[in-house]
Each structure stands twice: as structure tokens, then as C-alpha cells.
Amino acid sequence: MLLVMTVCAAWTGQWFFKENPYCSYSLQANAWLHGQLDLGQDYPWLELAIYEGKYYVSFPPFPSYVLLPFALLFGTNTPDGWIAWCVTLIGVWYAVKLCKRISGKPGRALFWTLFMYLGSGYLFISLNGYVWFIAQTMCFTLSILALYCADRGRCGTALSFWACAVGCRPMTALYLPILLLTLWRRYRESDPRGTLLSFCRTHTGALIGPCLIGGSYMLLNWLRFGNVLEFGHNYLPEFTRVSTGQFDFSYFLNNLPLLFRLPQITSGGALALYTSETNLFVLVDPFAALALLVLLVGVFRQRQGKRLLPALTLLLSAVYVVILCCHRTLGGWQFGNRYFKDILPWVFFALAHTLPDKDRFDILCAPFFLFGLAVNVCGTIATYNGWI
DSSP states (O other): OHHHHHHHHHHHOOOTTSOOSOOHHHHHHHHHHTTOSSOSSOOTTSOEEEETTEEEEOSOSHHHHHHHHHHHHHTTOOOHHHHHHHHHHHHHHHHHHHHHHHHOOHHHHHHHHHHHHHSSSHHHHTSSOOHHHHHHHHHHHHHHHHHHHHHTTOHHHHHHHHHHHHTTSGGGGGGHHHHHHHHHHHHHHHOTTOOHHHHHHHTGGGGHHHHHHHHHHHHHHHHHHSOTTOOSGGGSHHHHTSTTOSBOGGGHHHHGGGGGOOOEEOTTSOEEOOSBSOOOHHHHOHHHHHHHHHHHHHHHHSOGGGSHHHHHHHHHHHHHHHHHHTBSOSOSBOSSOGGGGGGHHHHHHHHHHHSOSOTHHHHHHHHHHHHHHHHHHHHHHHHHHTOO
16 A cells, blocks of 8 residues: 555655645644634635634544644644555554454455555545545544454444544444444354343443544534534535535435546547546446445345345445435545545445455456556546646
8 A cells, every 4th residue: 555655646746745735624723722713814725614704624623633733843834644644554454454353364354455445546535634635534544443443342442433533524423333233243242141231331431432522523613603513514605605505405416427427538539537526436436336236245145144234334325325415516626536435444344244255256356456456546646647
């Protein structure tokens, strides 16, 4: 993963030491350290919420929590690129550990982890600390960590990591049932006679961490916008200018076809992928397409006790996609359908439980991995350089 990121950085200039022009989280952390909830002024190139004449960072706040000690040392010049690269590599490390724990096969764990990271469009958002991207990379890694801890039966740590992920991408809250199902199964393995009531009693203390983390978001939202559930996105000018706002079902019919949008054909006969909104998801995200297919087959072919996890993952992912398609945009300038990256850690977890036992299946999937790797490396380089 580090090798591929280095190659892409060499071709695009998106090195980890490069200054970050889209440093909303650093500005917010620095403002907090100076006793301000707002930024004190407008930064026209950033997406800022405007509320009662003040300018606020409109994104969920957890990345600013991470940047607080760095802001104390470096002011607004925090090492966002370094942090973004480290966050990605931590996620890769624990994804391998998670898949190895489930499958017991190191080779399988390495293959499917690299497939998820390099054959899905994640590569594009991993290279820098842009405000939109660093929140997603943190959410991705925190989701992996939450699942890893849940699979080990560590309830409080798993729920705390999940709460941190929600503070990066709030819709991750939708996947809480998968964590709870995993924790319940690990509890029953340790105590086959355990009941739901005894499970809740045993893990009451595990709620302290996530409640404190979630409570901090609510307090911050209330202090800034007078609403514990408002992170500020509804006060972005792009949403306040339209009567339909940030979410509306009228967007669904326009957005859903974009997930199946074929590339353009240039005058020279070459395929040109879109760098605004989305592309055909099978083309830029073969990992998700293949993983969802495996889960669908697993629902019908797995033993009775193993059907619930793939079925629940498919259901929650379908709801997630529907909600995203009801959003006014699907990611703006990007490559690889970045909004839909949030579902991948959860799909990866269910996939690891659902894969056929035979290693031959991994070998058959290798061409799809190589295709996804080629598309995403070339697409990432071309998009950052403005070639497409």
C-alpha cells in the first residue's frame, strides 16, 4: 500500500509533506485553542457554514479532536498529510489482522485487504489531508478498528471507535447493528447460557466511552447551532440557496443513474472517466461489486446461522446507498465514487465471514484485483493532474 501511494504521489505531487490548502479542521482546532467556536472570518475556498453572521466548519468535528495537539504545536500548519498517510497504513494493518483472525489464512488476508484498498477508489482520497478526504480516511480506519475490537469481544473499545467514526461521517451510525451482532456472538461463545439481559448488564460500563464522545458532538452542535444534531452542513450556502436543502427524495432519481454512468468516448476513441460526481461503480470499484455479489450468494447458500451477517450488511448498505442518492451531490470533484467508500469496511468484514473456504476462489478473483488496481492508479494520477 505504501509503495502504491508513493508511486501516485510521485506522479501527482501529492506528497505527505505538501502544504494542505483545504485545512478546515486545522483552522477549527486552532480556533478552539483560542477560545472561539467559529473561525472568525471567511475562507472563500472552503466549505463553511454561515450561521448568524459567523463562519463555522460544516463537517463533523472528530478530525479536529485528533489535530488539537498538533495545532497546539504548529498552529494552523498541522502535518495533515503525514497524519492522513499514517491513518491509512494503520487501517491496512488492522484490516489484515481482522481478516486473518476470521479466515485463519494470512495470504487471503493480504489479498482481500489490498483488493479493498487498491481496487475500490480509496487510493484517491488517501494521498492528502484535504478536509473532505481526511475525514473519510479516518472514518474508514476507525470502522476497521471498531470491527476488529468487536470481533475480539471488546465492547467498550469497539463502541468508542464506532462513535469516533460517526464523528467523521455521521451516517456510519447506520452500521451499529453489525457491531452489536458481533459483540453478542462473542458473548455467547464465552457464555453459552447468557441472555440478552445479562449481556446488557455485563456491558453497561462499555457505554461510557461512546456516550462521552457522542455527547461532546451534541454539546458542540448545540453551542454553535442550537441543535444537538446539526453539524452545520445545512447552513452551507449551496444548500441554503435551494428550497430542497441538503437531502430530498427529488435528488434520488437524478443521482441513482450516475452510479451506472458509462465513461465518455473521446474523438480519438479512448475512454474518459468522469471526475465529477460518480462513474460506473463496477468499473472503478470492482471490489465492492464482487464483494456484494459474494454476500448475496452467501445469503442463499450459507448455513442457517451464517446468513444473518451478509443479509444484514446488504440491507444496511442498500439503505445507505438510498440515503446518499437523496443527497444533493454525490461527492463533487473526485475519482472513484468517494461517498460510497464508507460502506467498504463493513462489507469487508461480512465478506471475510462469507468467502468460500477454497483458496481457488481468491485466485479466480485476482484478475479483478489487477483491473481495479490499474484503473484506480491511472484514474487517481489522471484526476490530480487534470488529464481527464
